[in-house]
Amino acid sequence: MGCHTWHYKKIDTPDYEEMKKFVIDTYKRSVNDLTRWIDNPTDAEYLEMRKVYTDWTIEVITNWRDADARRIRMVEAGLCKQAVMNKFCIYGEGITEFHNGNFYKEVGYHDTFRKHSYPEDRLFSLEETLEYINDPKNDCQTYDKTIELLTKFWAENPDGMINFG
Numbered sequence: 001m002g003c004h005t006w007h008y009k010k011i012d013t014p015d016y017e018e019m020k021k022f023v024i025d026t027y028k029r030s031v032n033d034l035t036r037w038i039d040n041p042t043d044a045e046y047l048e049m050r051k052v053y054t055d056w057t058i059e060v061i062t063n064w065r066d067a068d069a070r071r072i073r074m075v076e077a078g079l080c081k082q083a084v085m086n087k088f089c090i091y092g093e094g095i096t097e098f099h100n101g102n103f104y105k106e107v108g109y110h111d112t113f114r115k116h117s118y119p120e121d122r123l124f125s126l127e128e129t130l131e132y133i134n135d136p137k138n139d140c141q142t143y144d145k146t147i148e149l150l151t152k153f154w155a156e157n158p159d160g161m162i163n164f165g
Contacts, residue, residue: 003118003164005111008097008104010159016081019088024075026087027068034065097161104161112149114141115164123162126154 037046041058050056074080085098097104099122115121116139123129129150133140153160 003115005113005115006163006165007107007109007112007153007157008161008163009107009157010161011103011105013101013103014088016084020075020084023084023087024072027072027075030068031065031072034061034068038062038065097163099161107153107157107160109149109153112153113143113146115139116141119164121164124160125158126150129154129162 037043038058038061040046075084097106113133121132123132130147132138133142133146153162
């Protein structure tokens, strides 16, 4: 079958200070939740979580909390700009990709074609995508509506991106 095909639209680059605030707030919520569980190991939420994550002992979450506290200090000190952008991409505003200095958001087109193996290839136009699909070495699987969907995607997202995973 092959790996999934993901489709993104390029979005305006968020302000770094906004991203930094989002990341710090995310880590602070984590520190607060973990501290609450450490201080009260009979907390219902903690006990429920432990049913699924049996290895999340008080010792483990204490180490996690301490690591998140260090991350806050590093972000506040401006020591990890790329890490801030990566964290923001994973958890912030539905942004899921950062590539060549650009931010991309997944737009709902999915598996318009499939690609065997898991390449790190990125496609940036309809022409490039069609060349890629038609190259036998790429071993792509297409469907009845592949060309129609790709044409529509690229018309709606001329500076979009397709990748695999």
